Amino acid sequence: MMRIFLSLFVFFFLAACTNEASFEDRSAQLPDDIISAIEPLPDDIKDDILIPSKLLSDKYSVDFGYTSEPVNNPNGKIVLSYLIYADENSDWNITLNTFHNPSSPSNEYKNNETVKLINGAEATYSETKDGLQRAILWTGNEITHEISLIENPERSKPIYTKEEFLDVVNSLK
Structure with missing residues (x-):
């Protein structure tokens, strides 16, 4: 009897540890209007959307959108x-694209290199020659994620490092 109880305990403990955070948990930092815009989407789509728990500053605005077939139909086929995220002081803009079907997003950046993310995924890191635009792209479970950082183009040099950008990417849940 004790063995059965112990086996069940271990099973449920492992199951609880491997569960990913729900959309409600992950979206706690999002404004209510953004959560309301995402809510009508199917659960599997909401599960695919990654949300950062860390950004480059504390004051920013957030916008959300999607592309579907038919257009603007949350019950249709969600493609993207x-x-x-836009910094209040216009220092940076971060865009997170989730392609919900196998896709090949355009990547106009140069200097590609492979980086390993904290979740174990191998991703392609790219940046423009001036370093003011960076992107990371990876695919898993037929879902492609692309995150890009664009710094204020009025600057001649970036103020954020590759490591700071990777910290944002690695905070995605």
Whole structure:
């Protein structure tokens, strides 16, 4: 009897540890209007959307949108969803694109290199020659994620490092 109880305990403990955070848990930092815009989407789409728990500053605005077939139908085939974070001081803009079907997003950046993310995924890191635009792209479970950082183009040099950008990417849940 004790063995059965112990086996069940271990099973449920492992199951609880491997569960990913729900959309409600992950979206706690999002404004209510953004959560309301995402809510009508199917659960599997909401589960695919990654949300950062860390950004480059504390004051920013957020926008959300999606592309569907038929157009603007949350019950249709969702092709792409995106979150756009914009710094209040216009220092940076971060866009998170989730391609919900196998896709090949355009990547106009140069200097590609492979990086390993904290979740174990191998991703392609790219940046423009001036370093003011960076992107990371990876695919898993037929879902492609692309996150890009665009710094204020009025600057001649970036103020954020590759490591700071990777910290944002690795905070995605």
